[in-house]
Amino acid sequence: GKPGMYADRRIMARSLDAEVNEFFPDMVLVLVKASSEVIERRMAEWPHHNGALKRDDIAPVLARFEEEYEASLLNHKVVIDTSSATVEESMAELANKLTPLLSEADRSRLKARQAG
Secondary structure, eight states: OOTTSTTOHHHHHHHHHHHHHHHOTTOEEEEEEOOHHHHHHHHHHSOOTTOSOOGGGHHHHHHHHHHHHHHOOOSEEEEEEOTTOOHHHHHHHHHHHHGGGOOHHHHHHHHHHHHO
16 A cells, blocks of 8 residues: 555565564575666666656656665665676675675575585
């Protein structure tokens, strides 16, 4: 629902955040973003003919994603801004930001996978 109404989405989201923290305390919320201008350019370069996002909606959608990210109660959160980065650079940035959040078991599995 809308703010202040029955089943207010924002209240429900925080309730779900609390459940995630309880049952999945290592969950990481990743906000992948780009500037409005870059998104508009990418939409023009690689159009999705049935895409739901329209040019006039870019700024409000970016703002809502940022707002929900900031309001999230999840224990671990990272932001990746892809405005001026290649896919490879963005993936490297994500890996660098996630590495400190890995458990010892995760690190051991990763080392084993890289070794074999």
